[in-house]
Amino acid sequence: MNFVDMLKNLWESTGLVQSQWQNYVMILIACVLLFVGIGLKKEPLLLVPIAFGMLLINIPGANEILMKAPENGSAGGFMYYVSRGVKWVIFPPIIFLGIGAMTDFGPLIASPKSFILGAAAQLGIFATLFGAMAIGFKGFEAAAIAIIGGADGPTSIYVATKMGVEPSMLSAITVAAYSYMALIPIIQPPLMKLLTTKKERSVKMEQLRKVSKREKIVFPIIITIVCGLILPDSLPLLGMLMLGNLLKECMVTDRLSQTASNGLMNGITIFLGISVGAMAEGTTFLDVKTLEIVALGLLAFIMGTCGGLLMGKLLYVISRGKVNPLIGAAGVSAVPMAARVSQTVAQKDDPNNYLLMHAMGPNVAGVIGSAVAAGVLLSIF
Numbered sequence: 585m586n587f588v589d590m591l592k593n594l595w596e597s598t599g600l601v602q603s604q605w606q607n608y609v610m611i612l613i614a615c616v617l618l619f620v621g622i623g624l625k626k627e628p629l630l631l632v633p634i635a636f637g638m639l640l641i642n643i644p645g646a647n648e649i650l651m652k653a654p655e656n657g658s659a660g661g662f663m664y665y666v667s668r669g670v671k672w673v674i675f676p677p678i679i680f681l682g683i684g685a686m687t688d689f690g691p692l693i694a695s696p697k698s699f700i701l702g703a704a705a706q707l708g709i710f711a712t713l714f715g716a717m718a719i720g721f722k723g724f725e726a727a728a729i730a731i732i733g734g735a736d737g738p739t740s741i742y743v744a745t746k747m748g749v750e751p752s753m754l755s756a757i758t759v760a761a762y763s764y765m766a767l768i769p770i771i772q773p774p775l776m777k778l779l780t781t782k783k784e785r786s787v788k789m790e791q792l793r794k795v796s797k798r799e800k801i802v803f804p805i806i807i808t809i810v811c812g813l814i815l816p817d818s819l820p821l822l823g824m825l826m827l828g829n830l831l832k833e834c835m836v837t838d839r840l841s842q843t844a845s846n847g848l849m850n851g852i853t854i855f856l857g858i859s860v861g862a863m864a865e866g867t868t869f870l871d872v873k874t875l876e877i878v879a880l881g882l883l884a885f886i887m888g889t890c891g892g893l894l895m896g897k898l899l900y901v902i903s904r905g906k907v908n909p910l911i912g913a914a915g916v917s918a919v920p921m922a923a924r925v926s927q928t929v930a931q932k933d934d935p936n937n938y939l940l941m942h943a944m945g946p947n948v949a950g951v952i953g954s955a956v957a958a959g960v961l962l963s964i965f
Contacts, residue, residue, distance in 0.1 A: 633857025684828025702949025
C-alpha cells in the first residue's frame with residue numbers, strides 16, 4: 585500500500601465522508617438539550633448524560649464503533665454492553681431503589697387523601713393511551729407513550745422497554761418524558777391559574793400531624809404486600825422503591841441507604857442516560873412518529889396535571905374550603921419539583937401560604953401511582 589492509498593483510506597474513515605444531514609440535526613438537538621441541562625439547570629442529572637449519549641452516537645461513523653456487537657470472539661463496542669442495562673430492564677428498578685432511599689413518605693402517611701390526588705393525576709396516562717391508539721399506534725406502543733403522563737422518566741423507560749418498542753421510539757419517549765419534567769415550572773402554572781380561582785389558591789391548610797418512625801417502617805412493607813397481591817407486574821419498580829425507603833427509615837441499614845441514594849444511584853443514572861441517548865440515531869429518530877410521540881407526551885402531561893387539579897377542586901368542595909386545589913397538580917411524580925411549583929404558585933397570591941409539605945403528599949403518591957399504572961399497562965398488554 586502506497587502513501588496515496590493510506591491517505592485515501594484515512595479520508596474515507598472520517599466522519600465527514602460518512603455523514604448524513606440527520607447526523608447534524610441530532611447533534612444540534614443534543615446541544616440544545618445540553619444547554620437546557622447545564623445552562624438552564626433543568627433536570628441536569630439525566631438530561632446531560634442523555635444529550636451527550638445522543639451527541640456521541642450521531643457523530644458520523646460512531647455508531648459502528650460504539651454499538652458494534654461482538655463477533656467470533658471479538659469484543660463489542662462500549663455502548664453495546666452499557667445499553668444492556670436498558671434492554672434487559674436492569675437500570676430503571678435500581679433508579680427506583682435510589683429514589684426510595686431519598687424519599688420521605690411522611691406527608692403521604694399523615695394525609696392519606698393524597699393517594700386520591702396522586703391517582704387522579706394518572707388521568708393523563710389512560711386518556712393518552714386511547715388517544716394514541718386512535719391515531720394508529722399499536723396497543724403496546726400507545727401504552728409506552730401514555731406513561732409519559734406520569735412525569736416519571738425511569739417508569740417511561742421501564743414500560744417502553746418491557747413493551748419491546750423500537751430503540752428510536754424508546755429514545756423519543758425518554759427524551760420527551762425528561763424534557764417535560766424539566767419544563768414543569770413552565771407548563772404547570774398556566775394550567776393551575778386556568779383551573780383554580782384566587783380564593784382557592786389562597787387556602788391555607790392545617791399543619792400535618794407528626795408521623796412516627798414505626799409508621800414509616802411499616803408503610804413500605806404494607807404497600808409492597810397489598811400492591812404485590814393485587815398487581816404483581818408493579819413489583820419490579822414499586823418493590824425497589826419501597827425497599828429503598830425501608831433502608832432509609834429502619835435506622836439499621838444506614839450504609840445501604842447511603843449507597844443506594846448516592847454512589848449506586850449516581851452511577852446508574854450516568855449509564856442509563858448515555859444508553860438512552862445513544863438510541864437516538866438521526867436516521868431512525870427523525871421521523872413523523874417521533875413528532876407524534878412528543879405531542880402525545882405533552883398531552884399526557886397536561887391531562888395528568890389537570891386531573892390532579894380537578895380532584896383537588898373536588899376535595900376543596902367536600903372539605904368546605906380546607907384543601908387547596910393546587911396540591912393536586914403535584915400528583916404527577918416529578919419529585920420534588922412539582923410540589924415546589926404548587927407552593928410557588930400559591931405564594932404569588934399569598935406570600936405567607938406554605939403548601940410544600942402538603943404538596944409532597946400527592947407528589948410521592950404520584951410516584952407510587954405511576955408504578956402502579958405501569959403494572960396495569962403491562963398486565964393488559
